Amino acid sequence: MNNDQAALARLLDEAALRRTAELYAQGADRRDKAVWAAIVTSDCVIEAPGIVLSGRAQIVAALDIMAELYVATQHRVHNQVVSIDGNSASGETYSTAGHLSVAGASRTLLTWAIRYQDRWRREAAGWRFAHRRLILDWTETRTL
Secondary structure, eight states: OOHHHHHHHHHHHHHHHHHHHHHHHHHHHHTOHHHHHHHEEEEEEEEETTEEEESHHHHHHHHHHHHHHOSEEEEEEEEEEEEEETTEEEEEEEEEEEEEEEETTEEEEEEEEEEEEEEEEEETTEEEEEEEEEEEEEEEEEEO
16 A cells, blocks of 8 residues: 555545534433444443443443433534544544433523543444543533
8 A cells, every 4th residue: 555545545444433523412412322323333331430331232321321311412523633543443523412401490500521531443334433432622512
């Protein structure tokens, strides 16, 4: 592979890795289990403060819990830096997530500033998350 082909392959991989983060965000907001199932490995682990989800079934089931906790969410993907080594990749993905709660006439928005420490594995179907660790940099809660 010449330098141009290698550079193009790297750009395509970087775009595919970013796409997994964008689909993760969209799947979370739409509570789309098929999307989440398609972008995580069967043995994926997702860690967040106080939570560890292991395996595709447990990860996908977490969408039901999210639906119980929040009326709506909106996740946004920001900058992402990745390192690719063959069929493995690692990197950091910055995100913000808004979580809307409604109790009676009261509406509350909880916003998280997130840094995901990500690891991916390339499988036959493409790049999938093998591990995501959510680091919560700060939160903001406000009444709407």
